[in-house]
Amino acid sequence: MEVKTSLLDNMIGVGDMVLLEPLSEDSFLENLKKRFDHNEIYTYIGSVVISMNPYRSLPIFTPEKVEEYRNRNFYELSPHIYALADEAYRSLRDQDKDQCILITGESGAGKTEASKLVMSYVAAVCGKGQEVNKVKEQLLQSNPVLEAFGNAKTVRNDNSSRFGKYMDIEFDFKGDPLGGVISNYLLEKSRVVKQPRGERNFHVFYQLLSGASDDTLKKLKLHRDFSKYNYLSLDSAIVNGLDDAANFRTVRIVGFMEDEVQSVLELVAAVLKLGNIEFKPESRCNGTDESRIKDKNGEPTDEESVLERAFSYRTVEAKMEKVSTTLNVAQAYYARDALAKNLYSRLFSWLVTRINESIKVTKTRHKVMGVLDIYGFEIFEDNSFEQFIINYCNEKLQQIFIELTLHEEQEEYIREGIEWTNIDMNLHLLSNNQNGILAMLDEECLRPGTVTDETFLDKLNTICAEHQHFESRLSKNSKFLNDHSLPHNCFRIQHYAGKVLYRVEGFVDKNNDLLYRDLSQAMYKANHSLIKQLFPEGNPSKVNLKRPPTAGFQFKASVGTLMKNLQTKNPNYIRCIKPNDKKASHIFTESLVRHQVRYLGLMENVRVRRAGYAFRQAYEPCLERYKMLCKRTWPHWRGPEREGVEVLMTDLQVPADEFSYGRSKIFIRNPRTLFFLEERRRQCLHDLASLIQKIYRGWKCRSHFLLLKKSQIVVAAWYRRYASATTVVQSYTRGWQVRREYRKFFRANAGKKIYDFTIQRIMQKYFLGLKSNMPSMSPIDKNWPARPYLFLEGVHTELRRIFHLWRCKKYRSRFTEERKAVYEEKLEASEIFKDKKALYPSSVSQPFKGDYLEISKNPKYQKLSSAMDEKVLLADVVNKINRANGKGTARLFLLTKKSVVLADQKTGQVKASVPLPDLTSVSVSTQSDGFFALKLKEGSASAIKGDFLLSSEHLIEIITKLYRIGATSADREQLSIDISDEFLVQFKQDKVCVKFIQGSPKNGNGVSCKRKNNRLLEVSVPTMA
16 A cells, blocks of 8 residues: 655654644744744645755755656645745646646745746656757747846845746647746836845846956947946945846857847847946037037048937927927936946847747647746835835735635535625735826826926825825824925835835836837837847837826836736745845844734635634545544455545544535544544554554564474474484494594505596596587587596597597498598599699689580481490590690590590581590699690500690599599509699601790780790799689
8 A cells, every 4th residue: 555645743843834723923933933943844724835045955856756746636745835936837737727836925035936937847847859948949039038137136025026027838639838927017227227235236247247258348338347347236246146148158048049149148238338428518509508429539431420419409399390409418328328227128028028928829729728927026225116116016915825725725615516695805006006106107108297206195185195004294194294204305104015115206207108209210220130120119110209208107007907817827825035135044033023014914815714614634635534533444444445534534423513524525623633633643543553563562572482392392302312313423423533543544545546536537528528528520620629647648549539530431321322421532633633733722612513515415416425435433524635736626525434525616526535544644734724645555456646735624623533543443554643834745747845834924915825935835834822
């Protein structure tokens, strides 16, 4: 049986705050601190995950952990962000429910890291394959790019997201990622031109100057020294633990072309250079001051002239009129900073759009998982427009969190058939479309006349003075008149996370977010494709006099769209908490955590969860965990799981109002009931362990007793044998004494006997070894086992000889008569020509065929065959050498047991017939030619015309057969064979010397014969390779 762990096993503190008893804010914080001190950074509130930022690396995000939480029940293991990610992914894959993961918390609480962990987990557990891996790589690689351009160091976080990001990851029906869409919200572009003390600009500026090669910086006309750029703060340029150079080298912009990457870097460099532009006043004839660029180098280009004019003049168009006004130095600096902010902001939006193009889904959309990583609630010393709309967004997220939490809780009770008592909750809304602060700010920006931050504050004082969450120094509510902590140019709002003091300065300008049309047109005229693309409104042919929507209006609309999107998906929550403001590990600041617990509404979340039923569990794991508490369910329950749980609860006498039965789960109302079950289970496990120990000890003692009993029986049996054993010992002792007395008589012959025995044993071993290692029966196999001992040398050699003779005899016994005759001829040829004739080695592998012409079967030679009285032993074509010129004439050479016959090759007419008794000898050379001379007996009838000088390809076979016929005939002398490179041949009355010499072949011919004079024929034989 598989052993399953549980959230309740080996628990440090309480893993699920719903089970906390007693429930209070102090006990809540104490439980968080206890778990944080033991590196337990995750805690549940039902299905909500609380994540404490440890500010250090922990060994809980390894591939082994991913596999541990894969396809496991949410409450089956200790709390972890992987459990929530797995629950969301499985719900999307198996139940076809779109999911969203909402990650909230203030700046520095670890929201960005949490979103990375969720995405890396989903990437690890979804399918594999080349296309799937490519999509996963693109989705994961989009994070470093957006972090480089959208994150910065703040006083609370070294890697703070200064923009909101929502990513929809789209999956197919198998759960494999297809692509995604990224939405960005409100980049804090004011950071480009000014950073608070202790903070710095966006990462990409420092990464570019630190990590780019010298060649790249030279092309971009940049220097590595941060101090050369006015837009970069120097007091926090270097961040401990942050390697800008390494990060720049690792950031890869997904799916971008090389020229696009270069264009992006050029725009980043342009922003830095804009900050170095300085202006000086120049008086005009009408008494006004005009701004001019200070310290210009050389004559400006056309583009520079257009930009310089845009910094000095502003053109205002109204219907058919154009009015051009000069800009003073302050206005020029404002225009420069506005251009830098817009350029960077539009570049960032273009990056997001371009990344979306590379990761967009080309197939039909099936399922979606959204991951929201948005800036957290911010309370700084100096809070402005950016903090206001960031906190507005967090208000909306808190609202949807409370609404969806209640909705999800009620849905589960209805689904399981559990009665539910409705809870009324007062949800605070920051603004509405009429009297909301954002609506009033837009109205003030669009109002004709003089509009300043002070007029906006006056409007707030007029309309919002009676609102319980609004405070101002000039409010109609007189109780704030003596509050000196509230400056005149500020207002205070009571957010869900606490009171925040906003400085009204800059609200109107930042909400207008205006860029002078002259600057837009100057950018459009730039000789740079990407800049032209970022400023389409600068196109003179597409001038639009309509006022663009305000930043607040755009942000409010995008947040509204986001909320509608989130409400269509099944929510999953991660609530991030920052344990301290020092960004240090192992420090738990209780007051700071208490503040976050309050404004995140975590206590209310617990109370909502516990308002109905604090704990719920499916019937099967519940029965598996507690079945040992009832004799009827232990050790195995054979019926349905629900009936088993009902029997269990009845047997334990749990009050009926403490729990309810759902369709698939049991719901427990009070944590005390769950702890009662856990305590009974621990006691039962203790009793079971004691029972197991008791049984084990009994078995061990019984086994020891049986072993002692068996040993006693054996000892007794041996003891009873003692009497007879004593007699045996005595007899052996007496025999030993006698042998000792007579040992000297045995020593004389012992050596010889031992020697003979040893020799016999060695011989036996030798013969057995020889038997197992005998060579093959092939006569040409020369293998023979090695001699083991030196004294066996003679025997070893003789046995080898005898075995070889016996093997040859066996081999010959298998020969037929025909085969034996062939081998005898071959043996005869070896005795005649071996080591004497160079032609011999090539003839060894050629069988002696005899009748090469098949004279008896060939109709051409039928007349010649019938004229032969004897059986033809050999028939071949030879060349008869003419003494006059040394050339050969083809003749048929026939050999019988009585004669040699030469006949015409074409007609078959017999030219000469020589009886074998008239043949005295045969002469051949030592070389590889086929010449031979048949020498005839002087005075015989055949010798009238002289000897025959012939040439044949089968010389070895012809001479061997002639020799064997002479050897087997008793009535004539043995044929003599002369092997020499020079011999005499009798041609009629003259004797001619035939001389063999070595030479090179001519005209492709082999052996050639040439007459030198009347007494000499010279045969040239090619030298053998």
